[in-house]
Amino acid sequence: xxxxxxxxxxxxxxxxxxxxxxxxxxxxxxxxxxxxxxxxxxxxxxxxxxxxxxxxxxxxxxxxxxxxxxxxxxxxxxxxxxxxxxxxxxxxxxxxxxxxxxxxxxxxxxxx
Amino acid sequence: xxxxxxxxxxxxxxxxxxxxxxxxxxxxxxxxxxxxxxxxxxxxxxxxxxxxxxxxxxxxxxxxxxxxxxxxxxxxxxxxxxxxxxxxxxxxxxxxxxxxxxxxxxxxxx
Numbered sequence: 001x002x003x004x005x006x007x008x009x010x011x012x013x014x015x016x017x018x019x020x021x022x023x024x025x026x027x028x029x030x031x032x033x034x035x036x037x038x039x040x041x042x043x044x045x046x047x048x049x050x051x052x053x054x055x056x057x058x059x060x061x062x063x064x065x066x067x068x069x070x071x072x073x074x075x076x077x078x079x080x081x082x083x084x085x086x087x088x089x090x091x092x093x094x095x096x097x098x099x100x101x102x103x104x105x106x107x108x109x110x111x112x
Numbered sequence: 113x114x115x116x117x118x119x120x121x122x123x124x125x126x127x128x129x130x131x132x133x134x135x136x137x138x139x140x141x142x143x144x145x146x147x148x149x150x151x152x153x154x155x156x157x158x159x160x161x162x163x164x165x166x167x168x169x170x171x172x173x174x175x176x177x178x179x180x181x182x183x184x185x186x187x188x189x190x191x192x193x194x195x196x197x198x199x200x201x202x203x204x205x206x207x208x209x210x211x212x213x214x215x216x217x218x219x220x221x222x
Contacts, residue, residue: 042114042199042212043154058209090153098142098208100167103153 001026004104006091012110013081021076021107023091031094032074033058033101034066036087043090049074050097081111113137115202117213124190124220132185132216134200143176143183144201144210154199157185187218195220 007022025032030051035043045058047066055066063085065077074093078085088108092101115136122130134143142161145168146154158168160176160183168174173186183202187194197217201210 040214042214043201043210044212045209048209059211094208098159098161098203098206100144100156100159101210102156105153 003027004091004093004102006089006104006107008107009105010108012112013078015081015083015111017081018077018079019081019109021078021089021091021109023074023076023104024072025074025091025093025102025104026072027093027095027102028071029093029095029102030071031097031099032068033092033094034064034074034076035090035092036060036085037090037106038087046076046089078109083111085109086111114211115200115213117198117200117216119216120214121217121219124187124194124218126190126192126220126222128190130187130190130218132187132198132200132218134183134185134202134213136181136202138181138202138204140176140178140181140183140202141205142203142208143174144203145172145174145183145185146199146201147196148199148215149196157198190218190220192220192222194218 033048034046049055049068091104145157148154197215
């Protein structure tokens with residue numbers, strides 16, 4: 001099993017550009033999450049999903065959108081990139097609510 | 113409001129012990145602990161649930177005081193591999209949406 005995979009690993013965006021961060025898990029987990037981690041800080045939940053077709057906002061959803069058409073994939077969309085979105089983005093999944101979360105390797109995004 | 117971790121950082125020699133604390137202003141259902149090495153993803157260590165249940169690695173020990181809304185992670189006889197940043201994540205209900213603390217950086221030296 002590959003676990004949770006994320007692409008790309010690094011990306012530089014100009015202000016106003018858009019992009020999609022990809023996340024795939026092969027563990028058949030129902031729950032998936034997107035977090036951002038700013039330098040020296042903890043993780044903040046952006047969006048989460050409890051299954052295909054069901055998503056909801058987390059703590060810091062502004063400026064982002066998600067979709068979940070399959071159990072495996074949970075892409076995160078940035079529509080109009082802003083410098084405040086410079087961060088490391090982690091995708092995670094868990095079998096059920098409240099269970100341990102498995103994290104992907106992260107995407108380091110810089111918006112200039 | 114995110115939980116508060118203390119200390120912010122600790123330096124240990126191999127074999128020494130340390131305690132990392134996590135405090136919340138809210139009543140907690142569960143506390144999760146993760147370790148993150150520089151440039152890597154967080155890795156699960158342990159979950160402590162209201163009522164006393166624990167799930168996690170056998171070599172890691174932790175406690176959860178529901179009344180005080182606090183949890184502590186115990187690093188015993190530290191090894192070089194224990195170095196990293198430790199995060200607690202707290203959940204106020206069984207759903208398990210986590211709020212993470214700012215982390216405690218642990219450096220273990222030979």
